[in-house]
Amino acid sequence: MQKLYEDMKMRIETTTKLNQIPEYIQKQHKGFREWDIVSSKHDHQTILQILIDGRGTNAVDIEGNPLPTLVYLAREKRPQYHHHFKAGSMNALLEVLGFDANGGPSYMGSGCFHRRETLCGKKYEKNYKVDWKKINDKKVSETASFLEETCKVLASCTFEHNTPWGKQMGLKYGTPVEDMFTGMSIQCNGWKSIYLNPEREGFFGVAPITLLQNLVQQKRWAEGELQLFFSRYCPLLYGHRKIPLKLQLIYSTYKLWAANCLATWYIVVVPCLCLLKGISLFPKISSPWVLPFVYVTFVHRAYSLAEFLWCGGTFRGWCNDQRIWLFKRTTSYLFAFFETILKLLGHSQLNFVVTAKVADEDASKRYDQELIEFGAASPMFDILATLAMLNLFGSLGASKKATMDADQDSKVLDQFGLQILLCLVLVTINLPVYQALFFRKDNGKMPTSVMYKSIVFALLACMLAMY
Incomplete structure (x- = not known):
């Protein structure tokens, strides 16, 4: 495992120094080859490739357990369309992975898991029950290449126009703190969160390590939070009669x-x-x-x-x-x-x-x-x-x-x-x-x-x- 990690680290550092993806890596994944015709990282088409579709018997980890579906996605970006930063990228993943023929894997946020229903604007009902057997028994009849082409439209710049995405569905737009806003909206819909702190850490993230970067990040968060407090999404107004005082x-x-x-x-x-x-x-x-x-x-x-x-x-x-x-x-x-x-x-x-x-x-x-x-x-x-x-x-x-x-x-x-x-x-x-x-x-x-x-x-x- 340590050797694999060091190899991956070396490939990333080499790519960063060269400012391009090495040719031998491009040959392994056709998704990388599409970047050759891209003029700017802020102006490109949807690039999507299903790396593991969950149906192959060879897609297992070192212990023989089947690996989940793995998709490489770079959503479409155009200068004339607002991409909504992190919230937009998370919604693009949710749209592509949540509406394919298999229902897709559960959305994974930063340090937490969400039921797909919570992020799709569904309100909690007391008789709500998930039939996991039915979900797990679903089979995908379409080929991976067909799914790649049909799902690209879900990550386009225009897919969310005149839809509830970013408002009632998915992560909420219009604030630098989309996570807090989205979490509050989920709880206002009746869903409850559960704290789990296992001995084995389930997530690994990268945080800024210099003081200035940390202070800039804190400034952005504080701005977004105060902006929400002075809006109609103030917890005392938006959460009135929806969540406890x-x-x-x-x-x-x-x-x-x-x-x-x-x-x-x-x-x-x-x-x-x-x-x-x-x-x-x-x-x-x-x-x-x-x-x-x-x-x-x-x-x-x-x-x-x-x-x-x-x-x-x-x-x-x-x-x-x-x-x-x-x-x-x-x-x-x-x-x-x-x-x-x-x-x-x-x-x-x-x-x-x-x-x-x-x-x-x-x-x-x-x-x-x-x-x-x-x-x-x-x-x-x-x-x-x-x-x-x-x-x-x-x-x-x-x-x-x-x-x-x-x-x-x-x-x-x-x-x-x-x-x-x-x-x-x-x-x-x-x-x-x-x-x-x-x-x-x-x-x-x-x-x-x-x-x-x-x-x-x-x-x-x-x-x-x-x-």
Whole structure:
């Protein structure tokens, strides 16, 4: 198995370097040969080939089990037709595989399975029952070549015109978060989901490994979620009397991801600046009113850690998760929030940004070493670095204030203890940012321009707060 994987990896890397499919691979699959007459990946006909039709006795795995139907499909794309990104490609697969003579295999989404009826807009009925024996006993009389030609129309640009596809059927169009929208629609039709977490992982996906790619992806998701919240598909409206109130509220928490940036920015910026100014925001350490703050913070973080460990994570992984939690709320959600508001006011247009999933070899090595990959100049990194420096300066200022007058040391700690602790926690969370700004020498470090800008902006904010 390892050798087969290495061979496949080598073929993919060779194809990427050559920027074309090698001739010996083209000879094996006629679907590849059709790409020779394609002028652009954004302008081509439907390319479809049935690789395994499920009827051959030789199509088995290494244990002798029959392999499922396997189809190579590149849906038709034309510049004058909107292809609806991922939702369009998923619907093309569903249309081709769901309406052939055999009924096709069950649609497989990202990390989940769906009954075909759920994605075709069917509402759940109490007497619903699947006759699996009848389905499995179905036989296909047509040849594979005949099915290839007749099914190509299902992946054409015009097949969905004046049909329910993208509205009542399939994955929903018009939003960058088609998965959440589609899932909510399925549950509003009466279907229920079941959580299954087997020991053997059933899915394998590729996620962005650099911080900038991750933040861009989070920004796109947050934009789409907030866009849905302000539309007629708001869970509190669309799900009214269709799903329980608690489920409506759960969906709403996702839809309001972007709005969380406001509270997070307050926590990150205001206590630090007030500390420099000498303004206390929390009860004194000696006051009994400090207990609710300590209790809520401790219980919330302890629950988060326990949940992370229960899901198979590690303590180090949980710490990194807290960092990403802060990074995305202060950057991705901030941009998503204001861009969505501007769009609602008619001053902006939401764009679908495709997240790169391929990184260079050095970046992959640093990812394996659990080093956060910065390595690019971006307004998001300017914000991250500035906030990190701001809390560092705030902590240093508080330390100076406490040590300059030994008599006032205990009073300062008593009055500003929680604010100092909050700044120290934020400094700890931002340790990878400081390393990338001042100590790292690899290509994954912060650009020098980001370092200079963050220091200037942070010092300016501190001076304005103090004077």
